[in-house]
Amino acid sequence: MIRVTVWNENRHEQTNEKVREVYPEGIHGAIASFLKEENFEVKTATLDEPEHGLTEEVLKNTDVLLWWGHVAHDDVSDEIVTRVKDRVLDGMGLIVLHSGHFSKIFKTLMGTTCDLKWREADEKERIWVVSPGHPIAEGIGEYIDIEREEMYGEHFDIPDPDELVFVSWFEGGEVFRSGCTYKRGKGKVFYFRPGHETYPTYYHEKVQQVIKNGVHWAKPTVLGDVHYGNAKPLEEIKSK
Template sequence: MLKVTVWNENRHEQKNPAVRDIYPDGIHGTIAEFLKAEGFDAGTATLDQPENGLTDEILANTDVLIWWGHLAHDEVRDEIVKKVQQCILDGMGLIVLHSGHFSKIFKTLMGTSCDLKWREANEKERLWVISPSHPITEGVGEYIELEKEEMYGEHFDIPAPDELIFTSWFEGGEVFRSGCTFKRGNGKVFYFRPGHETYPTYHNEQIQRVIINAVKWAQPVKREQPVYGNAQPLEEIKEKKGEGQ
């Protein structure tokens, strides 16, 4: 069974009653619930738990890590970020949601500022499917429409994605690369834009479908891991004429 850990800093839920009303079990709890209903072995982890919720044991038992953060990116310990980065390079999948674009782990993997424009004005978002044959878009129509969301606008300071899956249009006129895939080492990364904490975005069935599909896509490939470092020859290397004299 595919093992998923949903990480959330879990601060908005503690500070803002409006967020708590939408996500009484936290954003992490809501996401884990629909993943469990899909048949995944889904657990949660939060910032204020020991080792920021990401102990060696939890990471060793995670096939795909989902990340939501906003208020407290700087509170994630650097040594935890390095451990997560190594897990991804070794093959663990990572799904970064919404304001997780500014998380230490995403910026580390991208190597850029990951900055963007934003506006919170209760405006409509239409996420257009750019890659209809991609497995992440399975079961999704030509677009997903959200009645109210926070705006993110270009320029989004990330490397060119390996694949562009969704592009958003907002009521105020901006557009944004809202679904992007990347390969890092042996691991796969998917950034998915929607999910501002004061809107019920993660209760939307189409948004849930994208995240479910992304978990399946990002799971580690079952194969022998590459061996790095100094290597013995597979074949006999014949002495070349003139060498060794």
Template sequence: MGKTIRVTVWNENRHEKIDKNVAKIYPKGIHGAIADFLSQEPDFEVRTATLDEPEHGLTKEVLDSTDVLIWWGHMAHNEVRDDVVDRVYDRVLNGMGLIVLHSGHFSKIFKKLMGTTCNLKWREAGEKERIWVVEPGHPIAEGLGEYFEIPQTEMYGERFDIPAPDTLVFISWFAGGEVFRSGCCYNRGRGKVFYFRPGHETFPIFYQPEVQRVIKNAVRWAAPVNGPVPTFGNVKPLENI
């Protein structure tokens, strides 16, 4: 058995409170649904945090004991405190993994890490999405076929205003004709960031086995490694000069 990976699943938890359809699909909240399937993995230690908790549930103590943070947000991005965003940002640069799901592309933390608007096209028509694996040797693609399909979802389309990914693992095609870079990996400082497109709140996407597989794989990929801590500034030479 390898090292335990400490996972915090963050969700703004607003749709579930105001939309009966979302509450019916996710009675424990989106964070609860994700935490449930992650908790089945023996090497994961899982907890949740939500927007309305003190400091959004992301205190220094919580983040210091988090190896991988999963982020789902949509309607309340602007309510996330900037000091908490800065705290998450610093932890990523110092090695914590971050997995951003679906509409989290517009979160303050993802935009801060990307340095762009992270804007895109969208359409809510319940159409089919076909997700193609374009990097089959990547750890996040382990256990998948060449593609998998989501029967009904919200469409996201290019142009997706993000920096070119360090590695692009998935590309999506939608029944309406659009395509989208739907699985994007980045290195930021000592930390790793993965953006995964699926997860619209009005469809039971987080119960789909392939989606769960991707998120589990991404947690293991994004977990910190015991690499060297870089030093900066003026240094003495290693050799005589």
């Protein structure tokens, strides 16, 4: 069974009535709810818990970590960011959602500003599948239509993705690389764009399917021992 931790800063839910109406159990609660349908072992963690809910024990027992943040990126401890990064490099999967593009952990792993254009105008988003054979796109069809979403537009200041799975088009004309995968160390990273806090995006069946697929894709790969540093020869080296 894949062990999943859904992390959410959980600040909008405390201060914004509209967000509470859309996500009464918090964004983390909504995501955890549909992930449990997949028979994952799911737990949640939030910013204001001790160690942000991401203790060494929690991360040790997490195969895939989902990350949603927006207004409180700077409140995340650098120590915890390093802890999460080390776990990703050691094989834990990481799925970064929506405004998590500006999180410390995503920017650390990408090495760029991760900046972009944005606009809130209740506009339609069409997410095109540009890699139809990719496991994250399984069962999605050609595209996902979302009736109202926040716009993110290019240029998105990220490294070229290892794989580009989705590209979004918005009613106002912009496009955006909205589904990007990376390998970092032994771990896998998936960035998925939709999920503004005032819209019911995480109740969308196909959005849920992408995230479920992402968890399956990002789960750790069982590897043999990997050694670094000075190494003894496997064969006899004959002096010339």
